[in-house]
């Protein structure tokens with residue numbers, strides 16, 4: 001097991017500044033393989049701080065793989081290998097001296113299927129990441145953090161009077177918002193979201209989208225979505241991934257969302273965003 005970065009003794013998690021410019025991700029010529037098979041080819045993409053970047057493209061073109069590479073989660077796959085660089089605010093996420101827990105603390109992840117700890121209370125779910133990443137906090141600090149993070153995730157009013165109930169007792173949409181609150185508790189600079197609404201109903205989806213727009217003032221967001229309306233509603237920038245007949249996934253085009261949807265440069269982008277494949 002890997003060493004956990006100790007938090008400053010007794011120091012509460014520092015409050016996230018609303019105008020903090022931190023959290024710019026920059027992928028430089030990232031290629032990835034599973035065993036012999038190349039699945040991403042020289043993907044270069046800047047994901048600016050304080051913006052929502054949407055990754056779009058057909059299934060199997062490497063969006064999830066790319067997302068996982070951004071916070072070193074793909075290292076969990078034994079056969080996976082990588083070339084290229086990922087920089088967070090100019091610092092190499094893969095630098096040998098940079099601990100995995102540090103990368104994961106700075107760059108949180110929310111998955112398609114809501115995955116709160118089902119038997120753990122709502123309260124304990126929110127603070128679960130503190131211990132894992134070596135942050136110490138008093139009971140009073142945790143109380144404040146739980147309220148703050150649940151508020152940011154748009155869940156506080158619904159659960160304030162039942163924080164001791166298990167996370168698994170919530171509805172799917174509430175569970176996803178609990179997962180967002182849990183991610184926020186360690187003060188990440190970036191939040192990665194892999195199809196966070198695909199398992200949710202339209203009402204829950206719209207609430208998560210609203211939350212995403214509210215969060216982006218303090219955390220950079222990278223979201224994978226298959227929903228073109230959602231990409232247009234939530235993202236500032238878009239990157240279109242494609243893996244053509246047996247070739248590895250690559251970025252065909254990227255840019256401001258508005259331009260990608262109204263004036264795509266590449267015919268394949270146009271076809272995809274207009275639902276022609």
Ligand code: ADP
Pocket residue numbers: 034039057058059060061062063064065066077
């Ligand atoms: P997307 O998220 O765009 O649907 P993925 O990143 O999940 O695409 O997958 C990209 C390619 O990598 C696919 O061909 C998929 O089969 C392959 N792949 C994904 N995960 C693994 C894995 N753990 N082992 C081997 N191949 C994988």
Ligand code: MG
Pocket residue numbers: 063064065194224
């Ligand atoms: Mg995927």
